[in-house]
Amino acid sequence: MKVPGLYDIREAHKRIKPFIHITPVMSSRQISNIFGCELFFKCENFQKVGAFKFRGATNAVQLLTPDEKRRGVVTHSSGNHAAALALAASDAGVKAMVVMPSNAPEVKKNAVRGYGAEITFCEPTQAARESTTRDIIARTGALLIHPYDNFNVICGQGTAALELLEEVPSLDCIMAPVGGGGLLSGTLTAARAVNPKIKVFGAEPLNANDAFLSFTSGVIHPAKPPSTIADGLLTSLSELTFTIIRKNADDILTVTEESIIECMKLIWERMKIIIEPSSAVALAAVREHNELFRGLKTGIILSGGNVELSKLPFTRAS
Amino acid sequence: MKVPGLYDIREAHKRIKPFIHITPVMSSRQISNIFGCELFFKCENFQKVGAFKFRGATNAVQLLTPDEKRRGVVTHSSGNHAAALALAASDAGVKAMVVMPSNAPEVKKNAVRGYGAEITFCEPTQAARESTTRDIIARTGALLIHPYDNFNVICGQGTAALELLEEVPSLDCIMAPVGGGGLLSGTLTAARAVNPKIKVFGAEPLNANDAFLSFTSGVIHPAKPPSTIADGLLTSLSELTFTIIRKNADDILTVTEESIIECMKLIWERMKIIIEPSSAVALAAVREHNELFRGLKTGIILSGGNVELSKLPFTRAS
Numbered sequence: 342m343k344v345p346g347l348y349d350i351r352e353a354h355k356r357i358k359p360f361i362h363i364t365p366v367m368s369s370r371q372i373s374n375i376f377g378c379e380l381f382f383k384c385e386n387f388q389k390v391g392a393f394k395f396r397g398a399t400n401a402v403q404l405l406t407p408d409e410k411r412r413g414v415v416t417h418s419s420g421n422h423a424a425a426l427a428l429a430a431s432d433a434g435v436k437a438m439v440v441m442p443s444n445a446p447e448v449k450k451n452a453v454r455g456y457g458a459e460i461t462f463c464e465p466t467q468a469a470r471e472s473t474t475r476d477i478i479a480r481t482g483a484l485l486i487h488p489y490d491n492f493n494v495i496c497g498q499g500t501a502a503l504e505l506l507e508e509v510p511s512l513d514c515i516m517a518p519v520g521g522g523g524l525l526s527g528t529l530t531a532a533r534a535v536n537p538k539i540k541v542f543g544a545e546p547l548n549a550n551d552a553f554l555s556f557t558s559g560v561i562h563p564a565k566p567p568s569t570i571a572d573g574l575l576t577s578l579s580e581l582t583f584t585i586i587r588k589n590a591d592d593i594l595t596v597t598e599e600s601i602i603e604c605m606k607l608i609w610e611r612m613k614i615i616i617e618p619s620s621a622v623a624l625a626a627v628r629e630h631n632e633l634f635r636g637l638k639t640g641i642i643l644s645g646g647n648v649e650l651s652k653l654p655f656t657r658a659s
Numbered sequence: 660m661k662v663p664g665l666y667d668i669r670e671a672h673k674r675i676k677p678f679i680h681i682t683p684v685m686s687s688r689q690i691s692n693i694f695g696c697e698l699f700f701k702c703e704n705f706q707k708v709g710a711f712k713f714r715g716a717t718n719a720v721q722l723l724t725p726d727e728k729r730r731g732v733v734t735h736s737s738g739n740h741a742a743a744l745a746l747a748a749s750d751a752g753v754k755a756m757v758v759m760p761s762n763a764p765e766v767k768k769n770a771v772r773g774y775g776a777e778i779t780f781c782e783p784t785q786a787a788r789e790s791t792t793r794d795i796i797a798r799t800g801a802l803l804i805h806p807y808d809n810f811n812v813i814c815g816q817g818t819a820a821l822e823l824l825e826e827v828p829s830l831d832c833i834m835a836p837v838g839g840g841g842l843l844s845g846t847l848t849a850a851r852a853v854n855p856k857i858k859v860f861g862a863e864p865l866n867a868n869d870a871f872l873s874f875t876s877g878v879i880h881p882a883k884p885p886s887t888i889a890d891g892l893l894t895s896l897s898e899l900t901f902t903i904i905r906k907n908a909d910d911i912l913t914v915t916e917e918s919i920i921e922c923m924k925l926i927w928e929r930m931k932i933i934i935e936p937s938s939a940v941a942l943a944a945v946r947e948h949n950e951l952f953r954g955l956k957t958g959i960i961l962s963g964g965n966v967e968l969s970k971l972p973f974t975r976a977s
Binding site: 365386387391606609610612613614615616646650651653655 | 683704705709924927928930931932933934964968969971973
């Protein structure tokens with residue numbers, strides 16, 4: 342199995358630079374004080390389409406051959422990857438087809454449509470999504486761009502850590518949330534190569550701890566049905582991401598739902614930026630596993646900022 | 660009546676620079692496209708205490724004489740100025756006393772207390788606030804730092820426009836929300852002196868249009884009881900701010916509540932930053948008076964980002 346190296350991520354960075362935002366690194370003295378460490382937040386919530394996913398999708402689309410470009414790209418996703426692929430394809434003049442469950446939120450359908458992709462609706466089951474995607478591929482010859490089980494996508498996701506380490510080279514550790522593992526795989530590859538001594542953690546909801554179970558047991562555990570507010574982290578690892586993470590990660594740290602909401606609120610209130618629950622998972626790990634981070638310079642990748650404002654978890658004053 | 664000039668604002672900027680954040684100027688291609696103009700947002704929601712008010716309060720506190728410093732400062736406010744004065748005083752080792760209505764939200768009491776100020780509670784009436792403040796002054800000799808009817812405070816508020824024009828010198832117009840008029844007065848003074856051709860507008864909720872009425876009639880109209888979501892813009896102009904605004908502003912533009920909420924949502928969703936309703940008033944003016952701005956480079960001062968997350972106006976998906 343071919344796994345990415347630092348060279349691949351640097352090449353990806355050159356390739357996607359004309360298309361992405363170089364996102365800011367922010368810090369908050371108040372939040373650093375609360376957790377007794379120096380925190381640096383890489384703000385991928387400010388990335389185009391509101392999530393780091395645009396990096397990987399752009400790298401994958403820019404690497405298409407002329408023939409692949411003519412046939413188009415396809416994915417099945419109701420989340421940030423669908424919007425990211427739609428915009429990345431649009432930037433390259435390539436047709437994007439997205440398979441979405443018919444019950445996906447209107448706001449997500451509109452985002453994907455707004456970037457010019459063609460949506461095919463299917464029943465809201467994994468089987469229906471996969472078979473509908475296969476039908477499209479059979480009919481059009483389109484190339485499937487998987488959200489994380491894809492070498493080029495992982496290289497693109499790794500560019501966020503590359504930028505973070507360029508801006509703050511003295512980091513002691515770095516942390517990314519883990520769902521399918523694309524962001525964590527890219528982060529591990531970039532960070533370990535730039536600084537072999539840096540510690541790299543994945544952060545995961547306890548209620549969706551399949552990466553933790555896979556990491557500790559050595560075999561891939563499938564994701565259970567969703568029961569976390571961190572709706573970007575419901576997917577299982579793939580062979581590729583599992584291989585990279587199992588070999589390189591220092592640990593996968595799990596966190597409670599209460600911690601996720603508390604840390605999301607902390608970032609909204611103190612930093613005045615909007616992050617989605619999945620982004621708060623890494624800060625929640627600093628909160629719940631504080632002994633690992635005290636006194637250390639810690640980089641956190643805020644993965645995205647797409648939330649439904651009418652469905653926020655802040656129901657009571659505190 | 661002594662009114663500030665550009666020199667005063669430049670001096671204020673040198674004075675407060677060690678204490679404030681130099682806030683970023685952000686833009687959003689999507690929002691600019693929606694309104695057909697090029698928008699530049701000066702992000703005072705990222706200022707310390709979450710609002711531009713920290714600039715004016717810091718300038719006023721840093722200019723205290725040794726004797727005034729010993730006696731302390733006092734203000735009556737339940738909003739951003741109270742927190743700003745508390746932190747500015749703490750930075751200078753000066754005691755701050757804040758008179759707050761007993762029914763002020765816990766979150767605001769905690770913020771002011773957290774910055775080390777002493778709170779005196781009073782009945783929630785204007786008369787009680789003023790008499791309690793007078794009592795404190797009589798007892799302690801503390802200096803009243805008014806939120807906007809204060810030369811030094813206005814000079815501090817003008818530094819936000821100064822920074823914005825340093826970063827984007829080619830602006831055709833600039834806009835600030837108007838409540839008591841401190842921010843708009845400082846903005847007018849800075850912008851007009853740096854570029855005499857620039858247009859400067861104030862933006863105000865139609866439901867609190869006392870500045871508009873004062874500006875057009877030539878006499879100060881008192882603010883009516885609050886009926887706007889923009890809770891930072893409920894106060895009346897003072898003689899000083901009225902004089903500056905009446906002489907220099909191009910116009911005061913009023914906006915509906917619906918526009919304020921719509922534009923607040925737009926900034927949250929597209930820019931992933933948290934602004935308070937008062938900050939959205941200026942973008943709402945671009946929306947409702949669009950003919951004035953089409954094709955122009957327009958600077959907007961986002962005044963602050965302090966909202967109660969449990970009381971947001973986004974009750975329905977759209």
